[in-house]
Each structure stands twice: as structure tokens, then as C-alpha cells.
Amino acid sequence: MLRVGLPAVALAAMLGAIFAMQPRAMSYFGLTVLLNFTLPAIFAAMAQMAVIAVGDIDLGIGPFISLVNCIAATLLATHPLLGWLSFAALIAAYAAMGALIHLRRLPSIVVTLGASFVWLGLALLVLPSPGGAPPAWLPALLAWRPPLAPLPLLASVLLAALGEFLLMHTSYGVVLRGIGGNPRAIARAGWSLLAGRAALYALAGACGIVAGLALTGLNTAGDATVGTQYTLISIAAVIVGGGEFVGGIVTPIGTVVGAWIMLLAGSLLSFLNISTDWQLSVQGGILIVVLGLRALNRWSAA
Amino acid sequence: MTDEPGAPFVQLRGISKSFGAVRALAGVDLAVAPGRMVSVVGHNGAGKSTLMQILAGTLAPDSGAIRVAGHEVGHGYGVRRASALGVRCVFQELSLCPNLSSEENARVVHPHLAGPGWRRRARRLIGDALAAIFPGHGIDTRRPVGELAIGQRQMVETARAFTETDRPVRLVILDEPTASLDATEADQLLRYTAEARAHGIAVVFISHRLPEILGHADEIVVMRDGQVAGKEEAGRLDEARLVEMMGVVRGAEPAHGPGAERARGAIRVAQAARPDAPLPVTLRAGEVVGLAGLAGHGQRALLQAVFDAAGHRRAALRVAGSVAYVSGDRRTEGIFPLWSVGLNTTIGNLRRLARLGFLSPAREKAEAEAWRTRLDIRTPDIGQPIVSLSGGNQQKVLVARAFAAEADIILFDDPLRGVDVGTKRELYQQVRRAAEAGRAFLWYTTENAELVNCDRVYVFYRGTITDEIDHAALTEERVIRASFGTGQIVAF
Numbered sequence: 042m043l044r045v046g047l048p049a050v051a052l053a054a055m056l057g058a059i060f061a062m063q064p065r066a067m068s069y070f071g072l073t074v075l076l077n078f079t080l081p082a083i084f085a086a087m088a089q090m091a092v093i094a095v096g097d098i099d100l101g102i103g104p105f106i107s108l109v110n111c112i113a114a115t116l117l118a119t120h121p122l123l124g125w126l127s128f129a130a131l132i133a134a135y136a137a138m139g140a141l142i143h144l145r146r147l148p149s150i151v152v153t154l155g156a157s158f159v160w161l162g163l164a165l166l167v168l169p170s171p172g173g174a175p176p177a178w179l180p181a182l183l184a185w186r187p188p189l190a191p192l193p194l195l196a197s198v199l200l201a202a203l204g205e206f207l208l209m210h211t212s213y214g215v216v217l218r219g220i221g222g223n224p225r226a227i228a229r230a231g232w233s234l235l236a237g238r239a240a241l242y243a244l245a246g247a248c249g250i251v252a253g254l255a256l257t258g259l260n261t262a263g264d265a266t267v268g269t270q271y272t273l274i275s276i277a278a279v280i281v282g283g284g285e286f287v288g289g290i291v292t293p294i295g296t297v298v299g300a301w302i303m304l305l306a307g308s309l310l311s312f313l314n315i316s317t318d319w320q321l322s323v324q325g326g327i328l329i330v331v332l333g334l335r336a337l338n339r340w341s342a343a
Numbered sequence: 344m345t346d347e348p349g350a351p352f353v354q355l356r357g358i359s360k361s362f363g364a365v366r367a368l369a370g371v372d373l374a375v376a377p378g379r380m381v382s383v384v385g386h387n388g389a390g391k392s393t394l395m396q397i398l399a400g401t402l403a404p405d406s407g408a409i410r411v412a413g414h415e416v417g418h419g420y421g422v423r424r425a426s427a428l429g430v431r432c433v434f435q436e437l438s439l440c441p442n443l444s445s446e447e448n449a450r451v452v453h454p455h456l457a458g459p460g461w462r463r464r465a466r467r468l469i470g471d472a473l474a475a476i477f478p479g480h481g482i483d484t485r486r487p488v489g490e491l492a493i494g495q496r497q498m499v500e501t502a503r504a505f506t507e508t509d510r511p512v513r514l515v516i517l518d519e520p521t522a523s524l525d526a527t528e529a530d531q532l533l534r535y536t537a538e539a540r541a542h543g544i545a546v547v548f549i550s551h552r553l554p555e556i557l558g559h560a561d562e563i564v565v566m567r568d569g570q571v572a573g574k575e576e577a578g579r580l581d582e583a584r585l586v587e588m589m590g591v592v593r594g595a596e597p598a599h600g601p602g603a604e605r606a607r608g609a610i611r612v613a614q615a616a617r618p619d620a621p622l623p624v625t626l627r628a629g630e631v632v633g634l635a636g637l638a639g640h641g642q643r644a645l646l647q648a649v650f651d652a653a654g655h656r657r658a659a660l661r662v663a664g665s666v667a668y669v670s671g672d673r674r675t676e677g678i679f680p681l682w683s684v685g686l687n688t689t690i691g692n693l694r695r696l697a698r699l700g701f702l703s704p705a706r707e708k709a710e711a712e713a714w715r716t717r718l719d720i721r722t723p724d725i726g727q728p729i730v731s732l733s734g735g736n737q738q739k740v741l742v743a744r745a746f747a748a749e750a751d752i753i754l755f756d757d758p759l760r761g762v763d764v765g766t767k768r769e770l771y772q773q774v775r776r777a778a779e780a781g782r783a784f785l786w787y788t789t790e791n792a793e794l795v796n797c798d799r800v801y802v803f804y805r806g807t808i809t810d811e812i813d814h815a816a817l818t819e820e821r822v823i824r825a826s827f828g829t830g831q832i833v834a835f
Contacts, residue, residue: 212457215447222440222489229401229438230452231423288489289442 044283045295052298055305062312069191076193077259079304080183081106083197084252085271086278086300087204087293088245093279094208094291095238096221097142097149101157102249102275105131106268108164109253114173114263121176132246139242143235157272164265173263183258197297204293217241221289270321274303277328303327350413351376352514352545353398353430358407360393363734367393368404369569375514380536380546382556382577385566386589386823387638387789391549394566395516398547399432400425412513426452429513431504433520437496441489445469445499448488453508472502476535477528494523501532505539514545521550533559551637551804553582553827565589582829590820611752611783612649613661622808624801626783628664628751631774633797634787636826641806642787646754649785653752664751664783667691669741671757677741678729685711685725687740691748714743718773735766742770746777753777755786759793771796791819804828 059075060067066075085102092099109131117124138156142149187195208214219227220237228234256267282299284291306327307320351374360368368390375381383391396402397409400422409416411428425432439448446465450456456465466484473480482495491499497520504515517536521529533555536546540561550556556563556577563580565573565588573588608628616623624645626632634642646668653666670676679687688711689696696706711725718739722732729737738758745753759767774796778784786797794800800817802810802825810825 210462212450212461215443215450219440219443219447219451222442223438226438226440227451229422229434231421231426231454232451289440 044290045292045298048282048295048298048302052302052305055302055309059305059309059312069186072194073186073191075308076191076197076301076304077183079193079301080196080259081252081256081268081271082274082278082300082304083200083297084248084255085268085275086282086296087200088248088252089275090204090279090284090291090293090296091241091245091248092149092153093276093284093286094218094221094289095241096287096289097139097153097238098276098286099153099245100150100272101153101155101160102245102252103269103272104157104160104164105246105249106253106256106271107265108160108167108268109250110257110260110267111164111168111173111263111265113175113179113254113257115168117179118174118176128250131250132243135246135249136239136243139238139240140235142242143238161265168263168265171262171264171267175257175261175263179254179258180261183255197301201294201297204296208291208293218289218291221287221291273321273324273328274300277303277324280328281331352412354408354410355394355398356408356410358394358397358404358409360397360402360404367569368397370407371566371569371571373398373564373571375545375547377513377543377545378540379561380540380548380559381562381564382548382550382560383564383566384549384553384556384585384589385572386791386826388568389566389589390569391566392518393569395432395518395547395549398425399430399434399516401432427510429511430516431512431514432516432518433501433504434518437500439488439496439500439503442487444487445473445482445484445491445503448499449503449506452503453506455508468506468508469499469502472506473498476502476505477531494525494528497523498528505535512539512544514547515539516547516549518549519551520548521552521555529555551640551827553585553829557582557585582827586820586824586827586829589823590818608781608783609663611662611664612785615659617659620807622801622811624785624808626752626785628781628783629778630799631778631784631786631797633794633800634785634803635791635794635800635822636803636809638789640803640826642803643756644806645803646756646785646787649752650754662752665748666752666754667745667748667750668754669745669756669758671755671760673734673737673741673758678737680728680730682729683726684715684720684722684729684732684740687729688714688725688743688747691744695749710747714747718743718746719769733763735762738762739766739770742773746773746782750782752783752785755784755788757787757789760789767793791822794822802826 065071085106088102089099109128112124112127116127138152141147142152183192185192208218216227216232217237217240220234224234227237252271253268257263260267278299279291279296280286280299281302282292282295282297284296303324306323307317310319310323311317353375355371355373358368358371371390371394373381373394383394385391393402397404400420403418403420409420411425411430414428416424440451443451446462446469449469450461450465456468469484473482473484477498480495480498482491482499488496488499501517501520505512520532524532536548536559540546548556548560557580560577563575563577563585564571565585567589610625610627612624612626614623614625634645636642648660649662650666650668652660652662653664679690685708689707692710693702696703696710708725714720715722715725720732720739720743721736729740732740741758759770774784788794794817798814800812800822801808802812802822804826805828809828810821812821
């Protein structure tokens with residue numbers, strides 16, 4: 042409980058500070074503006090969480106989101122079928138990457154870092170210079186104003202609930218998390234580690250595609266480097282939200298909360314009139330502080 | 344069921360298994376009838392664990408026949424098949440996922456615990472099993488098992504083996520199930536096995552506590568050197584007879600036994616005596632002291648404590664002199680796999696070989712060459728990568744590294760496990776020579792035959808030393824007796 046409780050309290054404190062400084066942010070419209078860019082972030086974080094759940098790490102998710110962004114701003118508008126087919130191929134590529142990591146016992150950090158350059162190269166091939174335009178329905182979808190709650194809030198709650206259900210409450214989700222905890226025990230019980238890892242990587246790919254689409258809908262253009270920052274944000278979101286790098290300890294709700302914290306850290310800086318150039322340092326700093334506090338906590342417990 | 348009445352539930356015939364040059368099992372027969380508890384006993388390396396893994400389907404034998412529940416099972420025998428036939432195994436090293444709760448861990452072994460309401464069913468399943476075996480266990484089955492105490496984890500794992508969904512449990516393998524349980528819990532488990540047997544469940548039981556075995560098993564199978572050395576109804580055995588069956592009467596072994604009259608030097612290691620540990624460890628310069636007993640009973644912890652205490656003042660353990668450690672797990676904590684034989688030899692000694700803080704390749708090379716000749720490390724060139732050497736020669740390099748470091752105390756963590764006999768002989772001589780030159784050795788070994796190279800032997804049982812044996816009084820029987828904690832030898 043403490044795992045999700047602590048980040049939730051931190052998030053509430055940040056929101057409180059923002060609302061105190063900028064009361065107008067507390068409206069439907071204000072929240073939409075404030076939270077719009079959490080949409081790609083929560084999906085990127087969920088993708089990262091799927092990979093961290095088996096004790097791996099994905100250093101390629103940012104460039105992958107860029108690639109999706111470039112395809113969505115070009116192919117998806119001109120040849121929709123081809124666009125969707127290429128997304129399906131990308132999910133398959135993610136599953137294959139997971140299978141490769143399992144079969145050849147490769148370190149995921151190296152494979153995904155290598156893949157990140159492949160994604161970047163492909164993105165540049167698809168869209169050499171920023172531009173393009175997404176199909177009209179995509180920005181319209183992102184501009185949709187659902188009743189009661191703004192879209193980013195609604196999407197966050199739904200995603201957290203869905204992730205929590207799939208990974209924490211289905212019987213196969215238990216097996217998937219078990220792979221991160223004790224792979225030998227899972228294999229001895231007769232489960233396929235290959236299938237498990239491939240499934241989680243495919244899930245990561247699918248989340249990455251949604252993240253890329255959401256980003257395209259907000260930006261209404263393509264850019265081969267636009268997603269780079271999401272690698273750091275996604276990793277930090279999982280960890281700040283209460284997950285661990287090893288041992289299959291992850292929480293979908295915490296991950297969504299972590300993504301909010303990382304994004305709002307930037308907004309908080311701008312409300313404090315601090316240059317947003319500091320944003321990346323602050324986000325990285327939060328990650329280091331959280332990990333440091335956790336290590337301190339372990340020492341005192343031991 | 345398809346099996347004829349009175350037939351054994353499992354029958355293994357002529358099972359053999361080798362790991363490289365080491366023959367773990369040589370033609371073992373084992374039969375377990377429904378409703379019977381067979382206990383398999385033996386000292387380190389007797390082949391118990393290998394046999395259990397083959398029975399559970401996690402390891403395939405090189406040759407031999409396996410018959411389970413009337414089916415001849417051939418190459419397709421794996422964990423899933425074993426489990427489908429009703430074979431369950433509680434492995435020695437815990438096989439729970441620490442990040443999952445007890446009920447989720449139960450789900451992992453039951454493919455049929457799926458679909459809506461699976462969690463409720465899993466909770467009831469594991470909860471009922473725990474309540475039946477360990478009444479009053481006090482375990483919250485919703486907590487991650489990593490947060491439970493080690494004894495509680497073992498209870499969860501044991502209870503899980505007795506849970507049934509679509510397939511009935513026919514045989515449960517309990518490999519040291521009581522190792523982390525207290526007396527009450529161990530007793531609860533043993534009483535429950537009687538109840539399970541009354542329902543026709545067969546049990547294979549491995550324990551290092553001989554009274555448990557003698558008091559509860561129906562039949563006892565004694566293993567020795569990968570073979571069955573004897574089989575007897577439990578009621579017709581006692582501890583003395585059992586220990587005798589486990590031991591090997593070996594001929595007088597090596598020519599170079601320790602020189603008993605050799606003068607012993609200064610005290611190198613001295614442990615303070617405590618009421619709960621009446622035999623404190625002492626080690627003098629020029630002495631080779633063996634640490635014996637079943638694997639995992641505190642020998643490695645002592646080596647680690649000595650290593651950590653070197654150079655510090657500690658009341659409980661005084662260590663005078665420098666320490667070098669030779670690990671038996673050479674791949675993870677021994678060699679630098681990308682380096683050459685030479686660099687692997689001299690890494691522990693660089694400070695002495697360096698000039699003004701800079702490495703001196705010429706001196707390093709000379710030093711490594713000297714050790715290659717002295718220990719007869721078989722490589723055409725010390726510039727060869729270490730992984731090009733045979734396992735035994737890699738181990739020689741590690742021993743050379745410890746010798747080259749010129750430490751006063753050398754800690755052996757079972758370094759000759761799986762090494763060929765020729766290499767062992769050579770290294771025994773080297774140890775003897777180094778001891779004569781004043782080095783002190785603490786030597787943990789899982790092979791009782793190696794103990795003849797020691798001046799003195801401490802035998803460990805459950806974290807304490809149960810016997811101290813001088814070279815002249817050393818017999819394998821006495822080592823085995825002390826390894827099973829069966830009473831201290833009366834001093835005379």
C-alpha cells in the first residue's frame with residue numbers, strides 16, 4: 042500500500058501547489074491544458090512497465106514513439122491501411138525483440154539501445170524533416186471533451202484500471218509477474234518463459250503505438266526526434282510510482298501516478314517562473330532522489 | 344486408475360546420470376508404493392538431489408527406465424507430464440516467486456486456476472492446505488511471500504505441493520522440508536504425511552535429521568557415490584546402523600598425510616567460545632583445518648566471517664594475518680573470463696609486482712611463469728585466455744592466485760569440486776608444501792575423502808560445530824555421524 046500511497050500523496054501535494062498558485066487550473070479547461078501531455082506519457086510509462094515487469098529495461102521507447110509519430114503524420118493519412126499494417130508489424134517487432142532477448146540471453150539494455158537507433162533511422166527515412174499531417178480524425182479525437190472529466194484524466198483512470206486488471210488480477214498476469222520474480226520457478230511449473238516475455242514486449246509495443254498516436258494528435262505534425270524525452274520519463278514514472286528495476290515488482294496505478302508526477306514537475310517549474318530548460322534535470326533528479334530514499338529505507342530496515 | 348493393485352506408483356530402474364566427467368548416478372533403482380513414505384539418505388554427493396530432480400521431471404537421465412502410475416514414460420517426461428501424473432516436488436531451494444502472494448504462487452502451479460473467481464479459489468485452496476498441515480500457521484496468504492519469514496515460506500511451499508485442482512496428488516517429494524521449520528511445525532508436517540499416506544499418497548522424504556527419518560519413514564534407501572548402498576524397512580534400523588551404511592570404508596589413502604609432529608606456529612584464527620557453540624575454531628600457522636558436514640550447514644558462513652574479520656578487531660573472531668579466498672564457484676566469483684592465464688594469476692599480487700604504482704608486464708610475466716611451472720598449469724602459453732583451459736587447470740590458476748598473494752591464511756571454499764583426480768592429487772601436495780612453509784588453511788570440502796589431507800577437522804551441523812577430529816582419529820563414520828548431529832562422540 043505504501044508503494045502506491047507515497048507517490049499518490051506526492052502527486053496530491055504537487056496538484057495542491059499548482060492550484061494554489063494558479064486557481065484557474067482547477068477548471069475543466071484548465072485541467073485539460075495542464076494534463077494534455079500526460080496522455081502520451083502515461084502510455085509510454087505503461088509500455089516501460091510491461092518490460093520492467095520481467096526485469097528488463099527498454100531504452101528504445103522514446104525513439105519508437107517518434108517513429109510512430111512520423112508514420113502517423115505521413116503514411117496513416119495517405120495510405121491508412123498501410124499505416125495500420127506497419128503498426129502491426131512494429132508490435133510484432135517488439136515481440137520478436139523480447140523473444141530474441143530470451144532465446145539468446147542478451148541483456149535487454151543493449152538490445153533495446155540498439156533498437157532505439159533502428160527506430161530513429163526508420164523515423165528519419167519516413168519523415169526526413171519535421172512536417173506532415175495526421176489524418177483529421179486523430180487531432181479531433183484528442184480535442185474531444187467528454188462530459189464530467191477532461192480527456193487526460195479519464196484516459197489515465199481507465200488505463201490505470203485496465204493495467205491493474207490485466208497484470209494484477211488476471212490469472213495469466215500472475216504468471217507474467219512471476220517471471221520477473223523467479224523465472225526458474227515459473228519454468229518448473231511448466232510455463233513458457235519465451236511466450237511470457239514476448240507477450241509483455243508486444244504489450245509494450247502496443248502501448249508505445251498509442252503513445253505515439255496521442256502525441257501526433259496533440260502536435261498535429263511529425264518529427265523524428267520528438268519522442269526522445271519519453272525514454273527517461275517512462276523509466277522514471279515506473280520507478281517513482283513504486284516499481285522496482287528487478288524482481289517483477291511493478292504497479293500499474295503507481296506507474297500512471299508516476300507519469301503525472303514527472304509531467305507536472307515541468308508545469309510546476311513554469312508556474313514558479315523557473316526556466317523550463319531545467320525540466321529534464323529536475324525529472325532526472327526526482328528519479329535519483331526516489332532511488333536514493335528507497336536505498337536508505339532498505340538499509341534502515343536491514 | 345490404470346495401475347494394478349499393489350504395484351509401486353513410481354519405479355525407476357537403472358537410472359544413470361553424468362555431469363561432464365562426474366558420475367552423479369550409476370544405475371539406481373527406486374520404487375515407491377502408494378501410501379508409503381520412502382526416505383532417501385546419504386552424505387554430500389551421494390546423488391540424492393539428482394535422483395529427485397529426475398523423478399520430478401526437471402532433469403533427464405542419461406539412461407534407465409521410469410515408470411509412473413503404470414505408464415512407461417520415456418523422453419517426453421518433463422515437469423508438466425510429471426505433474427499431470429500426480430508427482431509434486433518441494434525443491435530444496437525455495438521455488439516460490441517472492442513478488443507474488445501465497446495464493447498467486449498456488450495459481451502458478453495449477454494451470455486450471457484461471458478464469459473468473461480464480462483468486463477466491465486459489466485463496467481457499469492454499470488456505471485449506473495450510474490449515475490442514477500447519478494448524479494455527481498465522482500466514483496472510485495475500486502478502487507477497489518475499490515478506491514472509493523463511494520458515495513461513497517453506498510452509499507455503501510445502502502446503503502448495505499438497506493442493507489439488509483437476510489432478511489428484513499421488514506422490515510428493517519433500518527435499519529437506521523441515522530445514523527451516525521449528526520443532527512444532529516439523530512435527531505437524533510429519534504427522535500430516537501419515538494422514539496423506541492413509542489416503543494413498545506416496546511420499547519421498549529427504550532430511551538431515553535422522554530421528555525424523557527413523558521415526559516416520561516406512562522404508563529407508565541409503566545412497567552412496569551415486570548408487571543405492573542399502574534398502575531396509577525403517578523399523579529394522581537405528582542411527583548407528585544407518586550411519587554405518589552411509590559411510591565408505593576406504594583403504595589407506597594418500598602417501599603424504601599431514602606430519603603430525605610438525606611444530607605448529609602462531610595462532611592465526613581464534614573464535615571466542617560461546618555457550619551455544621562449545622567448540623570454537625582455532626587455526627595456527629602451518630595447519631590445514633578441514634570444515635566438513637553436509638553442504639550449507641555453516642561452513643561457508645565461517646569462511647566469510649574469517650574473510651570479513653581480517654584486519655578488524657572483533658571480539659567474537661580474531662584473525663591475525665592476511666587472507667586469500669579460493670572459491671569453488673569459479674565462473675561467478677573466481678576467474679576473469681576475458682583475461683589471460685597470466686593476468687588471472689597475478690591479479691591478487693599486483694601491488695608487490697608494480698613499480699612506482701605502474702604495472703610491470705615483465706615482472707608479472709615472470710611471476711605467472713613461475714607459478715605455471717610450480718603448479719604444472721597445462722597451457723602452451725600464459726598469454727592464452729583462461730577459458731581455453733580445462734576446468735581443473737582453471738582451478739589451479741585460482742589456487743596459484745591465492746598462493747601468489749602471499750596471504751598468511753588461505754580459505755578454500757570447496758575449490759576442488761568437480762575437478763579430476765589427477766589435478767586433485769597435485770593440488771593436495773601443493774597445499775601440504777605451502778602449509779609446511781607456514782601458511783594456514785581453512786578448507787571447506789563437500790568430499791569426505793579430501794579430509795585426510797587435513798591436520799584437524801571441524802564438522803558442522805545446523806550452524807554449529809558438533810565435532811572436532813584430529814587427523815589420527817579421523818574416520819568417515821565419525822564425520823557422517825557428526826554431520827547428522829547424532830550426539831557428540833564421548834571424549835575418552
